Amino acid sequence: MKWEEAEGREQRKMGVGNVRRMGIVLGICNALVFLLGSLLISHNYRLCDLRSLLPFVAVSFSAVVRILVMLQTASAQQSAATLILLDDHNHEDHLLLRFQRRARYKIWLWWSRCTVALTIIQFVCAAYLILNSVYYLSKDNTTPTACILELGWNPHWWNHKLLSLFIILLSFVALAQCFTGSDVLRWRSFYESHDNAWKSHYREVFDNGLRETLCCLGRVKYLTAIQQEEDEVYSVARLLGDLVAYRASGTGHMELLAALALLQSNEKSSESCQVSMEAPEMRIREAAALHKFAEAAYTGPLLDVGRNPLMFPCSWLYRQGVLSPWARNRRPVLDGDNWWRGHAAAFLKYANLPPEALRHGRVNQVKCEAAYFIVVLHHLQTVVIAIRGTETPEDLITDGLCKECTLSAEDLAGLINCNHIHSDIHKNVASSFPHYGHSGIVEAARELYMQIEGNPGEHDTESYGLLSKLLGFGCECFGYNVRIVGHSLGGAIAALLGLQLYNRYPNLHVYSYGPLPCVDLVVANACSSFITSIIYGNEFSSRLSFGSIMRLRAAAITLLAQDPKADSAMIFRLARRFLYISQYERNNQEAEHEAQCDIDNKDWREVPF
Template sequence: MLISSTVNSLRISTIILGFSNLSVVIVGGVLLFLVFPGCDLQRITIPVAVVSLAAAFKIFAMFKSGIAQKATAFSILDSPLDSSAVDSINRLRRRLRYRTWLWWSRFALVMTLLQVSTASYLVFNVAKFISHDGTSSECQPGTTSNDNKWKTKLLISFVIAVFTIPLIHIFVGPAVLRWRSFYQTQDDVWKAHYQEVFDHGIREALCCLGRVKYMRVSKEDEVYSVARLLGDLVAYRASGTGHLELLAGLALLQRHSESPKSHDGLVEAPRETIQEAFAFHEFAEAAYTGPLLDFGRHTVFFPCAWLYRQGILAPWTRNRRPSLSGDNWWRGHAAAFLKYTNLPPEALRCGRVCQEKCEAAYFVVVLHHLRSVVISVRGTETPEDLITDGLGRECLLSREDLDGLINSSHICPDVKRSVESSFPHYGHSGIVEAARDLYVQLEGNLANKESKSSSGVLSSLLGAGCECDGYSLRIVGHSLGGAIAALLGLRLYHQFPSLHVYAYGPLPCVDLVIAEACSEFVTSVVHNNEFSARLSVGSVLRLRAAAIVALAHDSKTDTALIFRLARQFLFVSKNQRERIEVADPSELHSAAETVDELDHIVYVG
């Protein structure tokens, strides 16, 4: 019974590849011992023997990989995500079994690459053998002749087979068994499976980027949280939808939908605000002191441009540059920021470059000619920033987080009542944590909230009788930095009513009530249909549901169309997509009506 269930779980590609490799071993033995027993050792015998041996090792690797995959599936079935029985021991066992399967899968991949290399070696030698027409210079007399052309044809067929089989394996993937045969339509189990996939993938990617510490963590951490969120987003597999089918659904949505052209109902920003947002935009860009900014502008010579901007060619100016937390020994990040903004060194007062998870890199600048203090918050540039982006679960916003809305005398009473009456409020957990940490960096963790005095950086600059008394405070940032800047402004507005936040393409980070309440001192600048400003867990879930519904309502969809639509979504340019005509708009309309229902019934969680 156990063997029967295992056989039923095998993928069709696994069966084909298994028998193909077995055929290579058998035919290789026939060639060695029956067809060409007396051939030169280096010409035929060794290449055929090596290819046959590689095929045998490949069969062994597939067998062990299948056993490890089955053990992994059972461990996930025994401890789904939402089960209260899941503890650190079960999670560790599940992770170890997944690593075992991953190891055997990669060993099988190594065997595949070995097959490709040995097949190339065999092709080279067989070509030389055939060019000599199998004469006695290559084989002993009588082993081949013009009357035995079938032997040469068998050898050529063998060469084609050993070269084709590993290429097929590369395209079909490492899985030996069908995951669906174990998980079926269990939503929580699919989430747990993809959580392991993303958890290991993220940790290995971070390890390749120099963050080896994440590979040693065995308990829940921020990577685990990001992986769990991503696993929830891929839970459409429980309904039988494949990845290509989802891409096809997205392509159908693009085919049937049009971007809104009208801006009715939107309030035009004051001209002065737009001009000021334009003036401070360079500070948001300058915060990218790593190679990312230069890579976008100088694709080929970006290392040279980055090193020049870092001031590596002028090391004698090191002592003139301000010292930032986490900067390199020649203070290159300070030099890069100052060079981009064309400011003197004394304008940059403090900042932080190298940060941990849920911490933001920032720069504090004093602009006497504009009578402004600018806090520039960097967006996504490092792996730690990506982790902060990925911590997209909602978290509660405390009253301290909304201090600028609740306690400021410059906020309209109706807005205050709206905020107070609609508690609790929620925000992006990673961004909220980063904004809280940045507040501590700038103002300190004040134990006495009633105290007006503070030893924080901003209070020492903008306080009564201080250097920048009467100056305005501007907080700017792009993408992740813009979202952190907005939440920081929500907390600082009570202390500094001259504050204004300019967020360029910010991530969604607060609920609708808070977004409308802070519109007086927070300005978001979004370029057309920039996706990052609309990328949230809720929007991804709605898009996923809409894509699946669109695919389900297209009666003409078959396997060939799915592949074609998926390729269209991945490769067709924007201009080409705009030329695609709507086939039946009524289908999209009827599909859209059921999106919310599908999102709440099939994909709860």
């Protein structure tokens, strides 16, 4: 096949120039460790017992194995990089090339893990030998001995010097290998400035990393699904790979951090709050009163970790009702709840509600399916829908599916089909189609709408979902207000859900606390009358979108390229500053300004695509 011939040509190009300088140094040092260790063992094996010789044997043997593993890692690196380059120029066997690429990346990762294991072994052995050498050399003992660990008393001075050189060299190797990583070849020697090659490389790195992390968290299905053409994990990995593609411009990770520090020091923070509309006092009071329901939706341990970092297991188990199992039958049944109905107990306890107030809910671990709770407050004549934010790995996947998707007419039914919206807003929204939103949040909102309201398309005027059974004509809560609340991811899903429901329930209002950006500017302006966003100061999540990260990255790299004083020392200094600067120091000058920006009605919803 043509791509196999091209692969052979690419592999023949590898030379010493592809090898990292530190890789060459470590290879030579490991060879010296083996030679010196062999000399010491051969000269003293008759004078010492096996227990004294064993650490030297282990270190010498691991040094040889490390060299062999480095050679295998280099071969695996070259093989994976070659396929990355071929994948950019071949379309005929694209699927086959992709499977081959994944398989070779798995081989490279396996050898990289072997390198990490050997690094740990060498570090432990080096620490043991250094501590024992210090102990023997510091002993108050004048009795001569010829054991290898007590060569300070040996009359053969060259043996003592050999041992000292061996310990120094071993210490250097053990420490250097902890900070240099497992790569032997320079990826840049293959990819150079090929943007697509860097993207494909980091897609595979993030894809494997995400799957293994999810597997460690108990989601084995994502690791076994690696042979699929594309799933949600690969979609997230594709996005992350695109974000790290700045390597194609020659910018390293530390250089990017330095550029961000430069950008932070040269420019003032954005004054986005100045163009926000302040919510009426009545809305602020109602938002404060309903905030506890958005918090209570976090029925897992995350809420307790934030409130009680030391005693969170006890706090969470108490909130889950583990200490009162006899009350199980009095708690409502939620979809996906545990056998003692602990998530229902946790929600009710935090919100301080009786069991009969919680009518329905769901707690699950499926991507793009939000956990929610429906509460009836008769004394306020209000039905509250609380939507949980990011708490599980599946929620993180939903967050990561942040590419734009087109909003349908059903997604914007609350704006297009509602008689309570001003005609100018109707025209503006209808004339500016298509509109776009965060794909993961849009999918979650659509699924949640089907859960609580059914499929109105199957009927002319009525739907038979949970809300209709509560709020329909002649039903228990007819005429009640509808309030949808949520925090972070839950706040964004609440906003999209409100856009679909507003035409059916005009007394609906959404309160989103620190929501993620989820729709474009036109839709954000149109729905500001029934959606209120509450953002604390400069909370980053409400301003975090794919477009904003790309603009920030471009501005930082451009500023670094234009700075004539950008040398290595400055780059590392600025990177350290960016990593370790105090949050208090960064925000101290803007404290008064932040206090006036807590209520933001529209900026959170803008996603620049």
